[in-house]
Amino acid sequence: MxxxxxxxxxxxxxxxxxxxxxxxxxxxxxxxxxxxxxxxxxxxxxxxxxxxxxxxxxxxxxxxxxLDAMTAIKTIDELERYAVVEPGVVNDDLRAACAEHGLWYPPDPASSPWSTIGGNVATNAGGLCCVKYGVTRDYVMGMQVVTGTGDVVRLGRRTAKGVAGYDLAGLMVGSEGTLGIITEIVVKLRPLQDPQRTIAGYFDSVVDAGRAVSAVAAAGLTPSALELVDRQCLLAVDAWKNMGLSVDANAVLLGRVDTPDPAGEQEAQKMLACFDEAGASWSAVSTDQEEADALFAARRLAYPAMERLGPVLTEDVCVPKRHVAEMLSRIERIGLEYGITIANIAHAGDGNLHPLLITPRDDDAARVRAQAAFAEIIDAALELGGTVTGEHGVGLLKKDGLAKEVDPVVLAMHRSVKAALDPYGILNPGKIFD
CATH class of the missing domain: 3.30.43.10 (Uridine Diphospho-n-acetylenolpyruvylglucosamine Reductase, domain 2)
Incomplete structure (x- = not known):
């Protein structure tokens, strides 16, 4: 076990x-x-x-x-554009099944080849596409739940609209198993995504890349993806997978647009200009789809690649887009202050940053410093008007951060909801808050 x-x-x-x-x-x-x-x-x-x-x-x-044995995709309804799935269905498997019907399930966390829809719903997972297409909550229409009193209930709907009663299905999304155990999920689907074009920019620092993110937002662009990967992560992926990545930069921004031409070409050129104005040392609209796909694959592989180097304490803060550069600068300073190596990956387009705090194995002193740096990064995000978790959930690691972020009265409301739906306190006790 x-x-x-x-x-x-x-x-x-x-x-x-x-x-x-x-x-x-x-x-x-x-x-x-x-x-x-x-x-x-x-x-x-x-x-x-x-x-x-x-x-x-x-x-x-x-x-x-x-719940990993509950893997049935029960229904894909082409007319109403929804799917009914069990919680153990792997995200990419659902996307592949929907594609056979000309449909698309947009939420795509970097862990999509391995993570399950039930876990995605429990944490309200985001992903690469969420900057334009939203997070898991935006696609959950309904669900079947086993409650803390042992009852089986259906929440939500299968119609395009519906406002009867409280949004209890929405309440379950992101509840991390503390309010009920989800055994079936109805998710909304979209038509297949239009072809994308990739815009890449190389930067001398992650702070410069952060300025480019703000510039993209200020230009009124909504990319279908805007991801940041630093040199440390790309080198780790290349050492692991031998992908032949050749990047002469300390940070890389990977943007994508999926708007049909001619507007799509105009958006790509505007994003390119934003990169250049922010100080990109090199930028281009990719004409090599294989190379572009390799860079995005490297972004998805960054976390497991860094894990091979030692224990990785992963942050999940989210700040307003205007503060991305400042937040990245503060992360750099915190790493230097505590003597901790921090690599950076990010869903930069919506301000969701994942600094990776890397420590040597069996180094207790480094672990203590990393945990102190972790707490300081959370404080910095809150000072900039951000949140302690954009998509990973509170769980155990962010409980102190949640208590700082949420007003005590609001925290009491959370506890009241928990007590009402799990009166005996048996569902995932000790998580999110005590």
Whole structure:
């Protein structure tokens, strides 16, 4: 059972579960929850275990319900443009299945080849496309849930519109398994995305790249992706995968536009001008699709590539786009202050930054410094009007940050909702807040 003890969050506390159950139906999930209710045993729901906040970590004396065996894509409705899926469906598998019907599920976290829709919903995951197309919450229409009282309920709708009652389905999105266990999800689909063109810019510093992000926003552009990757990450990916990446820059911005021509070409040229005005040492609209795809593939592989170098404590702060450059500058200063190597990847187009704090293995002093730097980065994001988590969730690592970000009255409202929907406190206790 050791492989079910924790997710990918570095140094987040975890315990050994007393049992792991891998149900294959809603009825089996309900049976487990009712048995745990009878004994007041904590229940921790888990998807693929790719989370980065400790939200799926086992707590003392708990039963882990692993939903990775519930992998059915039950319906793809071409007319109404929705799909009905079980929580264990891998994100990329759903996207591939929808593409066969000429449809597209936009939310695409970097972990999309491995992460599951249930986990994406539990954390309200974002991704590369979210700068233009929104995050998971924007695509969840409804769901089936096993509640903290052992009931099975359906929330939301399958119609294009609907405002009957409170948006309880929306409440479940991002709740990290603390309000119910999701066993079926109805997601909205779009027509297939139009072909994209890639705009790449090389910069001498991540701060210069951050200025380009602000310039793109100020120009009124809404790219279909705008990603930042620094040199450390690209070198780590190349050393691991031998992709032949040749980048002579300390930071790379990868933009994409999917607007049909002639407007698409105009947007690409405007983005190129934004890169140049911000100080790009080189920029171009890519004419080599294979090269462009390789750079975006490297962006997705950056985190696991950095993990090979040592423990990685991953941030997930989000700041207003106008403050991206300032936030990146503060991250650099914090790394120097604490003597911690910090690599940077980011969904830069919407201000969602993922500084990666890298430490040597078995170096307790470095771990302590990294954790102090982690807390200071959170404080810096809040000072700039940002949030402690853009898409990874609060879990265990961001609990202190949430308490700083949210007004005490609002935090009390959170606890009231939790008490109402999980009156016995068995669902993922100790996560998000105590």
């Amino acid at each position: 050791a492989s079910f003890e924790h997710d990918e969050a570095e140094w987040a506390p975890h315990s050994s579960p007393i049992a792991v159950v891998r149900p294959s139906s809603t009825e089996e999930v309900q049976a487990v929850v009712r048995a745990c209710l009878a004994h007041r045993t904590p229940v921790v729901a888990r998807g693929a275990g790719t989370g980065l906040s400790g939200g799926a970590n086992a707590t003392a004396g708990c039963v882990v319900i692993a």
